[in-house]
Amino acid sequence: MTETNIRFIQGNEVCVEAALYAGLDFFAGYPITPSSEIAEHMASRLPALGGKFLQMEDEISSICAIIGASLTGHKVMTATSGPGFSLMQEALGFAVMAEIPCVIADIQRGGPSTGLPTHGSQGDIYQAKWGTHGDHAIIALTASTHQDLFRMTVEGFNLAETYRTPVILLFDEMSGHMREKVELPKPGEVQVVQRLRTALPEGVDYHPYLPREDGRLPMSDFGGRHRYNVTGLYHDMWGFPTSDPKIIHGLIHHLVDKIENSVHQITHYKEYFLEDATCVLVSYGSTARSALHIVKNRRNRGEKLGLLELQTLWPFPAQLVREKCAQAVSVVVVEMNMGQVVQEVKKAVDRPERVFLANRVDGEFITPTDIKNMLRLIQGRGV
Amino acid sequence: MSFRNYIRERFFPHIWCPGCGHGIVLNNMLRAVEDLGLAKNELVMVSGIGCSSRISGYVDFHSLHTLHGRALAFATGVKMSQPNLKVIVPMGDGDALAIGGNHFIHACRRNMDITAVIMNNRIYGMTGGQFSPLTGTGLKATTAPLQTIDQSFDIAHMATASGASYVARTTSYHFQEITKYLKQAISHKGFSVVEILSPCPTHFGRRNKLGSAVNMLEFLKDNTAQVGSKALENNPELIERGVFVHKDTPEYCSEYERLIQAAHKG
Ligand code: SF4
Numbered sequence: 001m002t003e004t005n006i007r008f009i010q011g012n013e014v015c016v017e018a019a020l021y022a023g024l025d026f027f028a029g030y031p032i033t034p035s036s037e038i039a040e041h042m043a044s045r046l047p048a049l050g051g052k053f054l055q056m057e058d059e060i061s062s063i064c065a066i067i068g069a070s071l072t073g074h075k076v077m078t079a080t081s082g083p084g085f086s087l088m089q090e091a092l093g094f095a096v097m098a099e100i101p102c103v104i105a106d107i108q109r110g111g112p113s114t115g116l117p118t119h120g121s122q123g124d125i126y127q128a129k130w131g132t133h134g135d136h137a138i139i140a141l142t143a144s145t146h147q148d149l150f151r152m153t154v155e156g157f158n159l160a161e162t163y164r165t166p167v168i169l170l171f172d173e174m175s176g177h178m179r180e181k182v183e184l185p186k187p188g189e190v191q192v193v194q195r196l197r198t199a200l201p202e203g204v205d206y207h208p209y210l211p212r213e214d215g216r217l218p219m220s221d222f223g224g225r226h227r228y229n230v231t232g233l234y235h236d237m238w239g240f241p242t243s244d245p246k247i248i249h250g251l252i253h254h255l256v257d258k259i260e261n262s263v264h265q266i267t268h269y270k271e272y273f274l275e276d277a278t279c280v281l282v283s284y285g286s287t288a289r290s291a292l293h294i295v296k297n298r299r300n301r302g303e304k305l306g307l308l309e310l311q312t313l314w315p316f317p318a319q320l321v322r323e324k325c326a327q328a329v330s331v332v333v334v335e336m337n338m339g340q341v342v343q344e345v346k347k348a349v350d351r352p353e354r355v356f357l358a359n360r361v362d363g364e365f366i367t368p369t370d371i372k373n374m375l376r377l378i379q380g381r382g383v
Numbered sequence: 384m385s386f387r388n389y390i391r392e393r394f395f396p397h398i399w400c401p402g403c404g405h406g407i408v409l410n411n412m413l414r415a416v417e418d419l420g421l422a423k424n425e426l427v428m429v430s431g432i433g434c435s436s437r438i439s440g441y442v443d444f445h446s447l448h449t450l451h452g453r454a455l456a457f458a459t460g461v462k463m464s465q466p467n468l469k470v471i472v473p474m475g476d477g478d479a480l481a482i483g484g485n486h487f488i489h490a491c492r493r494n495m496d497i498t499a500v501i502m503n504n505r506i507y508g509m510t511g512g513q514f515s516p517l518t519g520t521g522l523k524a525t526t527a528p529l530q531t532i533d534q535s536f537d538i539a540h541m542a543t544a545s546g547a548s549y550v551a552r553t554t555s556y557h558f559q560e561i562t563k564y565l566k567q568a569i570s571h572k573g574f575s576v577v578e579i580l581s582p583c584p585t586h587f588g589r590r591n592k593l594g595s596a597v598n599m600l601e602f603l604k605d606n607t608a609q610v611g612s613k614a615l616e617n618n619p620e621l622i623e624r625g626v627f628v629h630k631d632t633p634e635y636c637s638e639y640e641r642l643i644q645a646a647h648k649g
Contacts, residue, residue, distance in 0.1 A: 052463050
């Protein structure tokens with residue numbers, strides 16, 4: 001860490017610094033635009049810290065390698081973008097099922113397919129939630145400024161370790177490549193959660209999949225004193241495969257409930273001028289910067305515009321959105337996709353017919369002017 | 384030897400068919416571990432999906448039963464993050480060479496100290512007898528009802544060309560060789576590959592009219608010969624058994640340790 005702690009760096013580099021701050025010491029990845037700088041900075045930072053950097057043969061092996069490393073007790077991450085994230089989906093499901101903490105940074109680009117490698121998008125919101133098969137819960141976070149990007153990256157590691165789950169950081173190309181000022185906190189300034197490890201001595205029957213009363217499952221490092229089985233199959237409390245309907249029922253509910261029942265602890269957001277807003281903008285990631293600009297601008301002119309900036313996208317904070325939009329005549333979701341979070345907002349609010357979408361999907365950043373034009377249309381004033 | 388020391392009885396009975404070659408592999412794998420005097424806590428077994436992959440659950444080591452074809456990728460993470468652990472990866476045909484083919488050649492190239500045990504039964508057993516990249520031509524499988532026209536890989540040669548620093552091949556019939564080669568492979572510092580031709584009487588044998596499990600083992604006895612043997616000289620059609628490669632090549636985790644030292648000095 002530099003002496004001043006104030007840096008002018010890319011979002012991708014902020015992500016690296018935050019991961020190291022959170023205690024990451026193992027990274028495996030495969031280069032893909034616009035995430036490659038994360039791998040590059042990891043490669044130069046980790047050896048000096050005694051950590052491990054691996055460039056794997058593809059994205060599939062990258063996520064598999066970090067899952068393996070997490071099991072030996074390390075804090076781990078991989079980074080990628082849309083196509084690479086698609087390749088990781090099967091192993092993502094494995095980490096969900098086997099309850100292995102890990103962090104996946106997805107620096108979103110335009111899709112589908114190879115799409116727009118050097119242009120931003122927010123098109124992977126649904127992929128993060130539903131890319132892997134089967135029912136499951138997931139945690140996905142995002143941020144609009146470098147300062148928040150730091151905080152949410154650390155939070156991603158904290159949540160992964162707390163809930164024994166993969167956490168996805170859904171940043172985007174604009175954030176990843178943009179440079180801006182960030183103040184790196186000193187050690188101890190931001191809370192860092194350590195994995196809960198079992199205190200059971202050797203020889204005592206350890207149940208890796210038996211939750212404590214508070215729902216947390218103490219882990220034991222591979223190579224440590226307890227030998228147990230880890231599998232992607234439905235398994236009992238020892239980790240042994242099972243097809244017992246009662247156990248399957250219990251496990252799937254546990255996997256979903258441990259996250260869905262903790263929405264309040266997992267939800268992060270920011271709000272601006274919501275107290276009396278008749279029109280609420282809902283946005284997230286770099287797009288929220290344009291939304292905030294327009295809100296401040298209009299407030300100067302006396303218009304009752306407010307912004308709800310989401311930082312937790314999954315589990316979707318439906319209750320929060322419902323409350324914050326309760327008084328609004330209209331709700332406008334600003335995002336760079338064909339309408340993903342807008343669907344969740346519609347499900348959350350009492351009057352979905354009042355929810356509109358202000359989007360842009362051509363690879364260009366959505367500007368305050370774009371949003372302004374959209375607002376005029378929604379308000380029936382023409383462009 | 385007492386098997387009870389090494390297996391998880393809670394996991395039994397095992398899923399393998401009577402006559403399956405995998406049981407012989409498991410037996411001799413445990414012998415190798417016992418002969419080497421390894422502590423159970425220093426062993427990690429990582430497997431993918433398939434009949435052979437179930438081995439990882441039956442043994443009382445740290446065990447990781449992963450995704451089809453990805454065992455070596457998971458194992459790479461385990462070994463790299465904790466290089467003092469011994470990592471053994473049992474795999475089947477598809478696991479190692481079809482869906483996992485890319486991981487396999489890169490694991491050979493990287494030369495990380497991992498032992499890959501490939502149980503080559505020339506068929507996909509668990510999914511019901513479809514042909515594999517190791518089946519070879521002119522045979523029958525559920526997805527080749529007329530006959531296979533796909534050529535097969537030669538694992539030993541592929542591993543050698545890809546940079547594995549220990550490569551050996553034997554069969555379920557030659558069980559003492561299994562123990563011997565596995566001991567060499569596990570002790571070897573680098574990526575080691577032990578291919579074991581292992582009969583699947585249920586799907587490969589029955590469909591191709593190869594007789595009983597015993598007949599299939601006898602086939603392995605009669606149609607293989609040691610590398611460099613007179614028998615092989617006289618009949619080059621025989622399948623070679625033995626050690627193909629055993630060399631010192633810089634091992635990945637040790638090389639990375641050098642990078643860490645250099646970074647500290649720099
Ligand atoms: S199907 Fe074949 S490989 Fe699988 S257990 Fe039966 S005999 Fe063995």
